[in-house]
Amino acid sequence: MSIAPGLLPEGLRDRLPPQAEAGSRLLHRVIVAIGRHGYARVSPPLAEFEEGLVAQLKSAGSRDLLRFVDPVSQRTLALRPDITAQVGRIAVTRMGHRPRPLRLAYGGPVLKLRATQLRPERELTQAGAELIGTDSLAAVIEILRVAVEALEVAGVTGITVDLTLPDLVETLAASAMPLPADKIDAVRDMLDAKDAGGLASLGASAYLPFIEAAGPVAPALARLRAIAGPKALDKRIEAIEAIIAAIGYKVTLTLDPTERHGFEYQHWIGFSLFGQGLTGEIGRGGSYTILHPDGREEKAIGFSLFIDPLVDVGLGVVEHARVFLPLGTNPALAATLRADDWITIAALSAEDDAAALGCTHILRDGQPAAL
Structure with a gap:
């Protein structure tokens, strides 16, 4: 059966004038804005050996890999669904000798095996920054400032940063709010779903107050403070207060302390980025670790921005005479x-x-x- 002229695979599309130029312009603006904070650009390849890419992505992104056999090496290659992991590989191999903290930026296309309802496109343009060697509060604040500035330069207004604390349940389960190891994942799922009945059925009623500690950052933080006992919360609350002081005047801040979906491999903090008039996330980031070839893990924090939603609402279009x-x-x-x-x-x-x-x-x- 022949393919109709002009027909493209599901989730792929042509960018026509003026959107194609707008996408290129926005990517350039974002990369330049990031670079002015000292982040040097790297450009990893579109495809790598499947084995290496799976190791970098861990199990989270391996499901998104589009695989094919390389006719030269006869090895299985995979197209990248994300650039962050490739930057991590560069940081611990070719740039492993560089002093830390190491600041790297990137931008380019990614291809996912499957689309989602919220984002039906499989080919996306991703740009971002990674700060390798630390995930301190100062590093978090720098990364958030760079991400917000990059979005502002791209023309995004009404920016919202939604904060989460991805490992909070795991941390509390090991100390102040004990949970059997075999129930931790289930409790996380119930908190993600905001399922109070599910938590009660698991014998995890102590975690119920976290469901209410979500929303605009000021009242959410007040509810978080009201949860008595866990000292681990004190440090997290202090960190959120510092973030409010650093960027709260520029953006709207919200908090969902136990949001886990999409942040499974983030460590103590994660965040999603939204913009006025834009549907869904336009970026996300957080702290994580990179595995060195010798088995050592290195702390890092970064963010990724998605250029396509910005193009879709008309940003980046410049009328020329x-x-x-x-x-x-x-x-x-x-x-x-x-x-x-x-x-x-x-x-x-x-x-x-x-x-x-x-x-x-x-x-x-x-x-x-x-x-």
């Missing part, structure tokens, strides 16, 4: 116009029509005249 150059126009004059930020459309025949070609001006007597 386009001047039509009649046949015989002096090339030196055309070059001068381009140097002055004009887009020139040169006639290739006497039948070419300026308006039909999308021009806003036509060159008359050596000067652009509005159509």
Whole structure:
């Protein structure tokens, strides 16, 4: 059965003018904004050996791999569904000798095996930054500031940062709020689902107050403070207060202390990024560890931004004046116009029509005249 001309696989699409240019422009703006904070860009390959990529992604992202056999090596390769893990590999191998903290930035396409209802596209443009060698509170605040600034430079307004504490249940279960090891995952699931009855049935009623400790950061933090006993909460509360002081004046902050979905491999803090008028997450990040070849784990924190949702709402589109150059126009004059930020459309025949070609001006007597 033949494929209809122009038909693309599910989840893949063409970007046409002006969105294609807008996507390129936004990626450049974001990368430049990140780079001004000292994050040097790296560019890993689109495909790697499956074995190595699976090790970097752990089990979370291995389900997203699109695999194929390399005709040269006869080994199975996989297309990356995420760039973060590749940056980690670079940090502990080719840049393992560099002083820490190591600041790296990246941007490029990723391809997922399957789409989701919220994000039906399988090919996405991802950009971000990774701070390797620490996940301290100071590092968290820096990463959040860089992420917010990068989104602002891209034109995003009404930014919301949703904070979570991914390992909180595990930490409390080992000390202040004991849980049997075989119940920890179930308790996490019940908290994710905000299922009070499920928690009670698991004998984990002590965790019920965490369901209410979610929402706008000020009341959520007050409810978190009201949970008596666990000293582990004190440090987390102090950290959230420091984040509020650092960026609370620029963004809306929300808190869901036990949100786990999508943060399974984050450590003490994770966050999602949202923007006014944009559907779903436009970025996420948090603290994690990178595995060295010698088995040692290194702390890190970073974020990823998704460029496509920004393009879809019209960000990054710049209207340029386009001047039509009649046949015989002096090339030196055309070059001068381009140097002055004009887009020139040169006639290739006497039948070419300026308006039909999308021009806003036509060159008359050596000067652009509005159509």
